[in-house]
Structures are given as structure tokens and as C-alpha cells.
Amino acid sequence: MNHSRPNDAAVIDPAVNDPPAQPTNVSTGRTSSPDHVWTVRNVMTGIAWGAAIDLALVIWTWIQVDKGMADRCATALVMPLGILWTFTLVASLLCFRRGARRFGIVFALLFALISITGNGDVADASMSSLEPPRADLDAQSEPFRCVVVLGGGVTIAYDEVPELGIAGQRIMYTAQLWHGGHTQAVICTGGSSLGRIQPAEAGRMMLESIGIPSDKIYESPGDNTSQEMKNLQAFFASPPPGFPRHGKIGLVTSASHMKRAMRLAAERDLKFVPLPCGYETGADYDFSPSELIPSPEAMDSFGRALKERLARLVNR
Structure with missing residues (x-):
């Protein structure tokens, strides 16, 4: 004998169906x-x-x-x-x-x-x-053996013409060091898997355009600062013919990036004189x-x- 059961769907809990307060x-x-x-x-x-x-x-x-x-x-x-x-x-x-x-x-x-x-x-x-603090070049008794300028200061326009980017002061300062007689050579660093012109090559092109002799500019690759320091270590371990042999080595990069660059250089036993530029801390105004x-x-x-x-x- 079948016994009928109340329809479960018909049993409604008012509390469940009330809209939230x-x-x-x-x-x-x-x-x-x-x-x-x-x-x-x-x-x-x-x-x-x-x-x-x-x-x-x-x-x-x-x-x-x-x-x-x-x-x-x-x-x-x-x-x-x-x-x-x-x-x-x-x-x-x-x-x-x-x-x-x-x-x-x-x-x-x-x-x-x-x-x-x-x-x-x-x-x-x-x-x-x-x-x-900004470097005191008056304290240098003789020109640097070379100045290393880290990549990132030059961008490539749509027609593949190098132009100064947001960190372009790196290139400007390097040119000032050369024309001021403070360095014997320049090393441009930087590499990229994107684009036909590498950052190191772009730096060379820009420096050549403002009067630095081509035979005094060298290139060293690296997609980031760590790789740049690794490749610079190999460069200085076996420098190319004609590269200056004596003197201190300066490192040019943005002031905000200098501490990291020097730390990574020290890990590779590279001794650089910091030459910061492109300061972003502004002067005090009212x-x-x-x-x-x-x-x-x-x-x-x-x-x-x-x-x-x-x-x-x-x-x-």
C-alpha cells in the first residue's frame, strides 16, 4: 500500500527566502x-x-x-x-x-x-x-682607464633612429666626461632579444654622433644589470687589443640605479668609481x-x- 508524502518543495522556510537586509x-x-x-x-x-x-x-x-x-x-x-x-x-x-x-x-x-x-x-x-652624492671629478688625478655606461639611456624610434630616452643623461654625462678629458675609452652595455639594434650599439651610435671616436668605444651585451656585470667581468679578464691597460674604471648610470649596480659589480669583483647622473630628487621649492x-x-x-x-x- 502506497502512502502519500508531502511535497518537499512545498515546504518553504521563510527565513531562507527573505531578501538580505x-x-x-x-x-x-x-x-x-x-x-x-x-x-x-x-x-x-x-x-x-x-x-x-x-x-x-x-x-x-x-x-x-x-x-x-x-x-x-x-x-x-x-x-x-x-x-x-x-x-x-x-x-x-x-x-x-x-x-x-x-x-x-x-x-x-x-x-x-x-x-x-x-x-x-x-x-x-x-x-x-x-x-x-654626485661624483667629485676634481678628486681624480688622472683620466679613467675607461667609463662604463650602462644601457637604457637610448631608445630606438619607429624609423630605427637612436634617440635619448628617459635615462638619456647617462649618454650626455658620458660625452661630457670624454670631451672633458676624464676618460680614455667608453664601454656601452646592454642587449635585448627584441629589435634589430641592441642597446649597446645604440649607445655607440649616439656617442659617435656627438664626437667620440669610434675606435674608443667598446660594446658589452647583457639583458639586465646582472648579465651586464657578468659580461663586463669577462671583458676585463680578456680585454681587446688597444684597450687601455692602466687607470681606474668609472661606472655611469642613473643615480637611483647606482647602489644596485655597484652591489652587483662587487659580486663579480669589479671595482668601479661610481659616476651617478640623472638625479630625480628635485630642488626644494615653496x-x-x-x-x-x-x-x-x-x-x-x-x-x-x-x-x-x-x-x-x-x-x-
Whole structure:
């Protein structure tokens, strides 16, 4: 005899099917959600807040500095990074005001991250601890045996013409050392699996174009600083005919990169005189409200300072 059983699907637990409770705005007693925050009215309010904040920064800069700086401040604010910076600030304030606290915290953290990593003073502080003092060439009683200029100072344009890149001061400083009579020869380093012209060759081409004799320029490959030092060790163990035999060896690279380069050189028993250049720690200026706006240049500088510290952690 079959006994009928109640349909399990018909048994409904009210607690299971109730919608989750929405956070409540304590000040107003209304339920708040992300959708509730991004209504047309709230978005328009946020735009008004953002415009007011940006306008206040521009006027403050004009009053404290001058119109020219105020113009640059306004330009920075309408650039992508400036818009993102203003948006994260306004979004965090709007979310907190409408009771969406979690979203407010997320936007506030994003605003803080952009503000810190894109701040020029923070970037300078990050770099200043990496950059050694400028070399005193007056202390050199005789010219260097040679100067090693690490790759990275020259880029290759679309038509395969070498041009100075962001680290181009390395090439400029090397040329100054040669024309000032401070070195007998130059070694350009660097290699890459990409592109037809290697960094060492590009460095040679650039130095030749500004008056350094071809027979005084040598090349040594290496895809990164570690490989460059390994190849330089082999180069100095068996130098080519005609290479100078006596004198100290100078090492030219960006100031922020010098400590890492010298550490990797010491691991290969290479003794160099550090010749840093391309300093990124800026001179001190009076405060301007426009300095509060993050810049891509400061972010790039902060990132490279972070890269140097990470490289030390992994012994690269």
C-alpha cells in the first residue's frame, strides 16, 4: 500500500527566502545600497562637489602662487589621472553620506593610494634615499682607464633612429666626461632579444654622433644589470687589443640605479668609481596647492624607486 508524502518543495522556510537586509543610513533611517547611491540626483551632486573642489584648488593656487601655476593646476585636474583622483575623493564622500560605508572605504583607500604614489614630495623622498652624492671629478688625478655606461639611456624610434630616452643623461654625462678629458675609452652595455639594434650599439651610435671616436668605444651585451656585470667581468679578464691597460674604471648610470649596480659589480669583483647622473630628487621649492594633485611623472618615479628596493630583496 502506497502512502502519500508531502511535497518537499512545498515546504518553504521563510527565513531562507527573505531578501538580505540592506544597510541602513543611521542619520536618515533609510535603507542604502550601491544602486541607491548612484541615482541621477546623487551623481549630479557628486559632479558639483568635484567641480567645487577642483575650482577651490585652482583659485588657491592662483592666490598663493600666480596665474601661470593656476593654469597648470587646472590642466592637471582635467588629465585622466586628475579626473580619477577627484572621482575617488568625491565617490568616497558620497558613499559615506548615503550610508554605503563599505564602498566609501574602498574609494577612500583608492584615493589615498593615488594621492601617495602620485605625490611629488613622496616620490622625491623615495628616490633621495637611493641616490648617492654626485661624483667629485676634481678628486681624480688622472683620466679613467675607461667609463662604463650602462644601457637604457637610448631608445630606438619607429624609423630605427637612436634617440635619448628617459635615462638619456647617462649618454650626455658620458660625452661630457670624454670631451672633458676624464676618460680614455667608453664601454656601452646592454642587449635585448627584441629589435634589430641592441642597446649597446645604440649607445655607440649616439656617442659617435656627438664626437667620440669610434675606435674608443667598446660594446658589452647583457639583458639586465646582472648579465651586464657578468659580461663586463669577462671583458676585463680578456680585454681587446688597444684597450687601455692602466687607470681606474668609472661606472655611469642613473643615480637611483647606482647602489644596485655597484652591489652587483662587487659580486663579480669589479671595482668601479661610481659616476651617478640623472638625479630625480628635485630642488626644494615653496609649497603650491597644485602639488596635492598626483602626477604620472611622480608615479613613475615612485614605481622605479620601489623596483630598486624589490630588486635588493631578491638579490637582482
